Amino acid sequence: VTSQQVIMGDVAKGAKLFKQRCAQCHTVEAGGAHKTGPNLNGLFGRKTGQAEGFAYTQANISKGITWGEDTLFEYLLAPKKYIPGTKMVFAGLKKEKERNNLIAYLKKMTNANK
Numbered sequence: 001v002t003s004q005q006v007i008m009g010d011v012a013k014g015a016k017l018f019k020q021r022c023a024q025c026h027t028v029e030a031g032g033a034h035k036t037g038p039n040l041n042g043l044f045g046r047k048t049g050q051a052e053g054f055a056y057t058q059a060n061i062s063k064g065i066t067w068g069e070d071t072l073f074e075y076l077l078a079p080k081k082y083i084p085g086t087k088m089v090f091a092g093l094k095k096e097k098e099r100n101n102l103i104a105y106l107k108k109m110t111n112a113n114k
Contacts, residue, residue, distance in 0.1 A: 007100050014105025017098055021090070028109040037088060043067050043110045048083065059085025072103050 018028070025037035032039040038051035045068070049061030063083050065071050075082040076099045078092040093099045 009097070009100030009102065009104035011101075011104045011108050013098075014101035014103070015109075017093075017102045018105050018109075021093070022102070025088075025090075028106065030111065040106060041110050043072075043106060044069075057085050057087050059083055060087075069103055069107070072106070073099050076102060 018026075022037075025035050027033055027035065027039045028041055029039075030041045032041060034051070034054045038054035038056075040051075042051075045066060047066050048063040049056040060083055073096075076093050079086055079088045079090055081092075093102065
C-alpha cells in the first residue's frame with residue numbers, strides 16, 4: 001500500500017462511519033474506557049498491541065507495526081488478513097473513500113496532532 005491511496009477524508013462522514021461501525025467496540029476520547037476493543041486515543045504513532053490496560057492477542061502484540069495513515073488504510077480493508085489471529089471481528093471497509101473518511105476522523109479525535 002502506498003501513501004498515495006491515503007488522501008484526506010471527510011471528518012464528518014468519518015464520524016458517522018465511526019458511530020455506525022466502530023463505536024460499539026471502541027472509544028476515542030482521552031481516558032476513555034476500553035470496550036470489546038481498545039480505546040483509540042493516541043493511536044497514531046503507537047505500535048500495535050500497546051494501549052495500556054487492554055488485553056491484546058499475541059498476534060496483535062507481535063505485529064510490530066506503528067499505526068499511521070498508511071498502516072490503518074491497509075488494516076481497515078481486512079483486519080483479520082492484516083493481523084492474522086486478531087480478535088477484532090470487524091470485516092473491514094472495502095471502499096477507499098470510507099477508509100479515508102474514517103482515518104480523517106480518527107486523526108482528529110485521537111489527538112494525532114498534539
